[in-house]
Amino acid sequence: MLKKGDIILLIFLLVISVLVYIGYFTYKSGRDDYAKVAIISHEGKVIRKVDLDSVAEPIMFDIEGEYKNTILIEKGRIRVLESNCPDRVCVNTSWLDKIGDLAVCIPNRFIIKIEGEPEKVDGVTY
Amino acid sequence: MTRKLKLFFIFLTICIVLISCSKFQKPGLSEDFLMGTVIMQKVYGKNADQAIKAVNKKIADIERLMTINAPGGDVNKINEFAGRELVKVDKDTLYVLKKAWEFSNLSRGTFDVTVGKVVKMWGIFTDNPRVPNVSEIIDALGFINYNDIIIDESKSMVGLKTNGQVIDLGAIAKGFAGDEAIRLYKEYGIKSAFVNLGGNVVVLGNKPDGSPWRIGIQNPQTQQNDYIGIINVSDKAVVTSGDYERYFEKEGKRYHHIIDPKTGYPSDSDLMSSTIVTELSVDADALSTATFVMGLDKALAFVESLDNVEGIFITKENKIYVTHGLKDNFVFEDESKVFEYVEKR
Numbered sequence: 001m002l003k004k005g006d007i008i009l010l011i012f013l014l015v016i017s018v019l020v021y022i023g024y025f026t027y028k029s030g031r032d033d034y035a036k037v038a039i040i041s042h043e044g045k046v047i048r049k050v051d052l053d054s055v056a057e058p059i060m061f062d063i064e065g066e067y068k069n070t071i072l073i074e075k076g077r078i079r080v081l082e083s084n085c086p087d088r089v090c091v092n093t094s095w096l097d098k099i100g101d102l103a104v105c106i107p108n109r110f111i112i113k114i115e116g117e118p119e120k121v122d123g124v125t126y
Numbered sequence: 127m128t129r130k131l132k133l134f135f136i137f138l139t140i141c142i143v144l145i146s147c148s149k150f151q152k153p154g155l156s157e158d159f160l161m162g163t164v165i166m167q168k169v170y171g172k173n174a175d176q177a178i179k180a181v182n183k184k185i186a187d188i189e190r191l192m193t194i195n196a197p198g199g200d201v202n203k204i205n206e207f208a209g210r211e212l213v214k215v216d217k218d219t220l221y222v223l224k225k226a227w228e229f230s231n232l233s234r235g236t237f238d239v240t241v242g243k244v245v246k247m248w249g250i251f252t253d254n255p256r257v258p259n260v261s262e263i264i265d266a267l268g269f270i271n272y273n274d275i276i277i278d279e280s281k282s283m284v285g286l287k288t289n290g291q292v293i294d295l296g297a298i299a300k301g302f303a304g305d306e307a308i309r310l311y312k313e314y315g316i317k318s319a320f321v322n323l324g325g326n327v328v329v330l331g332n333k334p335d336g337s338p339w340r341i342g343i344q345n346p347q348t349q350q351n352d353y354i355g356i357i358n359v360s361d362k363a364v365v366t367s368g369d370y371e372r373y374f375e376k377e378g379k380r381y382h383h384i385i386d387p388k389t390g391y392p393s394d395s396d397l398m399s400s401t402i403v404t405e406l407s408v409d410a411d412a413l414s415t416a417t418f419v420m421g422l423d424k425a426l427a428f429v430e431s432l433d434n435v436e437g438i439f440i441t442k443e444n445k446i447y448v449t450h451g452l453k454d455n456f457v458f459e460d461e462s463k464v465f466e467y468v469e470k471r
């Protein structure tokens with residue numbers, strides 16, 4: 001039979017589990033809804049993660065592969081500024097500033113993506 | 127004490143189970159560069175990671191079989207032996223070629239995979255695209271004819287009638303790859319998945335919360351993250367062909383990548399983009415190219431004549447037309463304020 005202490009422990013653990021459960025999803029959905037994290041990957045490997053809202057000064061850097069892409073990050077947004085690849089779709093994609101936004105350089109095999117659950121569409125046909 | 131410990135572990139387990147079984151489960155994600163484009167997968171379920179791997183492997187296999195941009199594979203072999211002998215091909219190649227012939231025939235040659243010789247001439251998808259001269263094009267047009275594809279199904283052998291003819295599956299192979307992805311997801315017990323093969327979207331089931339997938343239709347005036355409308359789909363392929371996807375410029379003129387098999391030049395219909403929604407992505411891929419080349423009037427009539435096929439067409443005059451079956455589904459949402467949705471015509 002359960003003693004008094006056991007029952008207290010039981011209730012205590014139940015409260016803890018519910019709190020952890022709620023906390024986990026608050027944290028998770030908080031991230032998905034508000035934080036704009038850009039993930040830059042080259043050849044399928046993540047090379048840099050940037051929380052766009054926490055960027056104070058503009059950041060500029062190059063991704064070198066078969067071609068060279070210059071990335072520019074400002075507060076809340078990111079883009080490919082310059083590229084010597086032949087099709088330059090990545091440059092034409094211009095700024096990414098919404099969750100789910102995407103810039104791809106197929107010749108240089110790299111992707112910039114703002115991670116998270118997009119608000120309005122799950123994907124785009126093009 | 128031991129009993130308390132036991133209780134503690136029971137609750138810990140409940141905690142973990144609650145979190146992992148929740149409908150907010152994290153999908154398996156992957157982005158891979160295959161078939162000359164980027165393949166993006168979002169897969170829900172416990173076998174998601176294995177399914178993603180299997181799909182990437184399968185797509186790499188399809189690429190090896192069907193590419194003409196690298197040596198080896200079935201299609202290169204068929205082209206090499208064109209006008210001489212039939213060659214033995216994989217069952218996947220056979221299936222895609224049969225599909226290609228079917229849609230060439232159905233579209234009366236506005237879609238034609240024997241367009242390869244002309245595509246090569248333009249250097250489309252290479253680092254050095256060029257504008258061929260008129261006599262070259264007229265000469266090459268003589269090599270385009272889908273009826274010259276010889277298929278011996280029982281022996282799984284394929285050939286071309288004339289030496290110099292070139293099959294290019296660029297407008298249909300990715301479509302087939304999308305169907306194979308869905309087949310593999312099902313094999314791995316997946317109920318909910320999304321795959322985007324360079325703009326060809328194919329979805330399995332609904333999203334994990336039971337709602338359909340929301341697919342944006344790209345704004346054809348830009349390569350930015352911008353769409354002109356949304357459709358809600360489950361178990362469907364949504365494929366778009368447009369003149370904005372890939373192009374090159376010479377002497378101020380823009381040349382896009384979809385060659386009209388009748389003229390040998392980039393298609394010059396009144397359409398900027400053509401989107402097809404249907405069950406199989408191999409069908410959607412061929413039909414989006416065919417309708418893009420046909421132009422608005424023929425495309426609308428053609429798609430309305432087919433069962434379970436719907437379309438969204440955007441003209442160079444920025445007008446959007448949607449087939450009957452999609453009218454209730456399509457949500458016009460144009461932030462650029464450039465387009466006009468023509469509901470009745």
